Amino acid sequence: MRIVLEAALRRAGHKECGGVLMGEHVGPNHFVVRRLTVHRPGAVAFFVRHLGGVVGAIKRYCQAHGNDYQRFNYLGEWHSHPLFSVQPSTQDHASMRALVTDRSVGANFVVLMVVRLNSTELEGSVHTYLPDGSVHPSFLDLEG
Numbered sequence: 001m002r003i004v005l006e007a008a009l010r011r012a013g014h015k016e017c018g019g020v021l022m023g024e025h026v027g028p029n030h031f032v033v034r035r036l037t038v039h040r041p042g043a044v045a046f047f048v049r050h051l052g053g054v055v056g057a058i059k060r061y062c063q064a065h066g067n068d069y070q071r072f073n074y075l076g077e078w079h080s081h082p083l084f085s086v087q088p089s090t091q092d093h094a095s096m097r098a099l100v101t102d103r104s105v106g107a108n109f110v111v112l113m114v115v116r117l118n119s120t121e122l123e124g125s126v127h128t129y130l131p132d133g134s135v136h137p138s139f140l141d142l143e144g
């Protein structure tokens with residue numbers, strides 16, 4: 001997973017890239033990522049506004065794992081900040097709050113991971129957004 005992520009970041013260079021995180025909620029503000037998707041650079045903002053487009057892929061993924069929504073759930077999304085801090089921007093906070101309070105999405109929580117390659121080191125931040133509007137610093141294990 002870490003290798004997939006690093007390869008995507010390297011390919012994107014100075015452009016932002018991102019995608020969807022799927023996996024397991026293992027404890028308070030602690031998640032294990034079992035799968036992540038990579039969208040082409042520049043598609044991140046588009047993606048945030050069109051989450052519905054990937055719901056089919058998420059459903060297929062869950063069906064392939066016996067509809068075990070506890071272990072294989074939509075966790076949220078990730079994107080890169082190649083040129084600045086890995087802390088979520090004001091716009092990031094606003095987008096994720098909008099996502100988690102959107103009734104048509106119906107999420108109990110949404111996770112945002114922001115990453116970048118600092119020379120060869122992968123660095124990042126993880127936050128969990130709840131429908132009550134609160135934000136919590138979180139932990140993410142990248143499986144595999």
Ligand SMILES: [Zn+2]
Binds near residue numbers: 079088092
């Ligand atoms: Zn961002």
